[in-house]
Amino acid sequence: MLIVPERDIADLMTRAAAFDAVEKVFAAMAAQEAYNFPVVREAIGHEDALYGFKGGFDRAGLTLGLKAGGYWPNNLEKRGLINHQSTVFLFDPDTGKPAAMVGGNLLTALRTAAASSVSIKHLARADARVIGMIGAGHQATFQLRAALEQRKFDKVIGWNFHPAMLPNIEKVATEAGVPFEPVALEGMQEADVIISITSAFAPSLMADHVSPGTHIACMGTDTKGKQEVEAALLARATVFTDEVAQSVSIGEAQHAVAQGLIAETDVQQLGAVINGTHPGRTSLNEITLFDGTGVGLQDLAVAAAVVDLAVEKGIAIEVDF
Template sequence: MLIIDEQTAGHLLDAQEAFHAVEETFAAMARGQARNFPVVREALGHADALYGFKSGFDSAGATLGLKAGGYWPHNAEHGLTNHQSSVFLFDPDTGRPTAMVSGNHLTAMRTAAACAVSIRHLARTDADTLGIVGAGHQAVYQLRAAAAQRRFERVVAWNRTPGRLTELAAAAEALGLAFETPPLHRLGHEADVIVTITSCHEPLLMAEHVGPGTHLACMGTDTAGKQEIDPLILQQAQVFTDEAAQAVGLGECQHAVDAGQLDVERIQALGDVVTGQCAGRTAAGDITVFDGTGVGLQDLSVARRVAARALEAGRGQHIHFGH
């Protein structure tokens, strides 16, 4: 079995590689070649942590495995990232473990890549202002991945604690983008693409904040009870997700469906847009929403690529594990 630590994983996976891996996963799911297994996600009742498993099998990519981990909100006090996870890969022909890959960098990269895939396929081609709501660990990953998908001229960002926006400002400057920190309602009106990446349990962005033609990628809601946007936005929008069943249980869709503001039949798979089975955006004035709950297959896909590159480069640690 190959063991790949966090630093090595970070060196072996770049944004372009992550984008292609995640886009291919969306396509494999749409074609019925890959499926996610039911998610286990629980509050531990210890350290305010959420812990769980995401797993699946991709027959097209011969990828089988799981990601174990979750969210420890007090980790910053210990100098650690709040999101902690590990990915385990298995040989689908024999069941033997083939790799264990540190999953923190991978999770941030695949989450940003899923957002980028939604922008590539759903945002208006003339979008020039990118909005970012949230300034946690994953926000810079989101900004960089999103910025690669359109000819953005500026970034408008908001966070409950404005002082934490300095990293986003530096990332935008490095990309040659103007950076502003308007109030949330103004961000909503001015941004053509809005990425939400928070851990909130109440709506931040309201329906009256969002204008026609906006694409929203909601990337923070992945647990029952979490919420970033007003359910009325989903009522008015074309709604897409990575996996409908998961979105209804864990994503932004949970609130709109529960309130009777969104029929489950209206939730479309982003993979169907990627493969051309669904048109996606149909008019410039449409509001489109991607409810990105994060599926295990995305973690497995990027981990498989990291493991393959590690083998090619002679990186990682090999151990004998079982017969």
Template sequence: MYVVAEKEIAGLMTPAAAFEAIEAMFASMASRKAYNFPVVREAIGYEDALYGFKGGFDGAGLVLGLKAGGYWPHNQKHNLINHQSTVFLFDPDTGRVKAAIGGNLLTALRTAAASAVSIKYLAPKGAKVLGMIGAGHQSAFQMRAAAVHQFEKVVGWNPHPEMLSRLADTAAELGLPFEAVELDQLGADADVIVSITSSFAPMLMDGHVKGATHIAAMGTDTKGKQELDPALVARARVFTDEVAQSVSIGETQHAVASGLIAESAISELGAVVAGLHEGRGTAEVTLFDGTGVGLQDLAVANKVLEIAIEKGIAQRSKSDPSGARNTPARRNRSGRAIR
């Protein structure tokens, strides 16, 4: 079994590599060659922690596994981030564990990559201004990943204005001017809007958004969370990573529950990636409801394992007597052998 430690991930995985992995996974999901397993998420009754599992199988890339982890809200006292996870990959031929890979940074990268894929396929033609709602830890990853599109300016809003320096610093890193604005101006000026907050009440209202716009709603991943006005969701052409999850814990849960949209009106982003859906078409507003699925975690974990093996960074567990030498080589999407 290989081990790729959390401390190695930053030196191995780039936003571009994450984008490539997530884009391919979306296409596999649309072609029904990949599917997610039911999510397990439980309050464990200790340290106010939420713990669970997300897993799946990609029959195209032959990737099988799960991400185990959750949210520990008091981790600051341990000098750790609140989200902790590890990805386990298994050999689909034998069921033997293939790798254990640090999942904290990978989770941030895959979430941002999913947003970036939606921007590539759904942003209005000639989009120049990126709007950012939220200035937490994930916001910097989102902005860096969004740079797959050539924006000329970033505008941002956060419920706690003192945190906006993170957005300003990230925009400067990307060589883009940044302006702090109110939500009505953000909705009017931005061609693409990324929302990444932990809100339980709508912030971006229908009346805020003017003209051709794409919205990547990335913060709502739990029942009750909400970032957008349901009327705005109803006005948009809606896409998601997985429809069942979108209507149960994603941004569309509120519009569906209110009867403003039907579940059948929600399309998979993967269908656009695979060329099975026209995408934006003539819609003025498009929405990607990014809820986060296990296959995304597996895609980036498998990619980082490939890179780690090629660079000689992946560590071999001493408890694995057979090692990779006795396992037939597998081929990934790029044709490289993975043992």
């Protein structure tokens, strides 16, 4: 079995490689060449943590495995660790033997940012110039860096429940040479693209905060009960997702479906747009929304790519397991 420690991931995986892996996985899912296993996600009753498993099998790439991990909200304050902790395990699909164990923290951040970035590439207007960020935590910095590579944005606006955290995303914007402005939620009407990346259980972004033609990437809702945007916003939008079953059960769409505002059949796979079997955006005034629930196949794809790179560079650790 090969081990690629967390400490080596930053020198192996790039945003471009993560984008490519995630885009291919979405396409494979829509073509029914890859599928995800049901998600297990539970509050463990200790340290307010959410813990679970995401896995799947990509027949085309022969990638089999799972990611184990979750969200420990007290980590940063108590221990100086990031709140999201995870590890990816890969298995030989021919024999079932363990093939690799890969540090999943940075990979999770990169693949989550890649997913919203893929949605911007395929769904945002070509003339999008203002990007809005809701959330300013650790993951938000990855989201913004990846998103700024998809369009010629000339302004970043941001809102966070705790305004003291906004310098996190202001720094990213400044490094990219793009002006940053903090705004009230109503100010999101200026944005052509909005990324919401929080761990909220009550909506911040309301339907009247969004202008016609906007693309929204909702990236924080991955558990039953979580909610970042008003359910009425999904009724105004054309909704896309990574996986429909997850979207309507643990994603942002869970609330709109429960309230009868949209049906499960209204939610489309982003992979179908990538494959050309769905037209995606059809007008400049259309609101598009990507419900990024985070699927196990994303983790497996980026982990498999990292293992290949680690072997190529001679830094993978081999153990007899």
